[in-house]
Amino acid sequence: MKQFAKFAAVGIINTAIDFGVLNLLIYLAGVSTGIYFILFKSASFAAANVNSYILNRTFVFDSEKKGLAKEYGQFLVVSLVAITINVGAASLVVNLITPRFGLSPQIWANVGAAAGTAAGLLWNFFGYKFVVFKRVPAD
Numbered sequence: 276m277k278q279f280a281k282f283a284a285v286g287i288i289n290t291a292i293d294f295g296v297l298n299l300l301i302y303l304a305g306v307s308t309g310i311y312f313i314l315f316k317s318a319s320f321a322a323a324n325v326n327s328y329i330l331n332r333t334f335v336f337d338s339e340k341k342g343l344a345k346e347y348g349q350f351l352v353v354s355l356v357a358i359t360i361n362v363g364a365a366s367l368v369v370n371l372i373t374p375r376f377g378l379s380p381q382i383w384a385n386v387g388a389a390a391g392t393a394a395g396l397l398w399n400f401f402g403y404k405f406v407v408f409k410r411v412p413a414d
Contacts, residue, residue: 278335282400285330290392293323297388298381307384312369316362316388324354327399336408346407353402357395365391 296319301307304315328350332338340346368387374380 281335285335289323289327292326293319294385294388296322301381301384307380308369312384313362313366316365320358320361331403336403338408349407353407357399360398361391361395364394
């Protein structure tokens with residue numbers, strides 16, 4: 276549970292980066308739907324993902340592996356599946372469901388982003404824990 280709590284704390288930071296970049300791009304472009312949303316959400320996810328690797332490696336899973344290239348390659352594979360889950364779920368909400376509860380398209384884009392984050396949460400934790408930062412028993 277302690278490790279999952281750390282993972283959740285890192286996730287909050289990553290979500291702030293994700294939403295910050297997403298909203299900055301929406302603000303600068305003045306567009307919050309369609310292909311632009313998919314591009315903006317992909318860019319915001321990528322920015323948060325770099326931070327995620329660093330904090331998960333050092334703070335959550337205390338990885339001491341020497342092969343950083345291999346480890347990051349595994350992280351990237353798990354993350355590519357995660358971006359598919361995250362951006363896919365977010366895009367479905369934003370592009371297939373009209374804004375509810377009187378929310379503006381810009382706020383609805385954040386609802387979609389939250390749905391994407393939630394959809395990828397467990398995939399990321401278990402992928403990072405059991406694939407990327409898996410502890411190898413000492414010989």
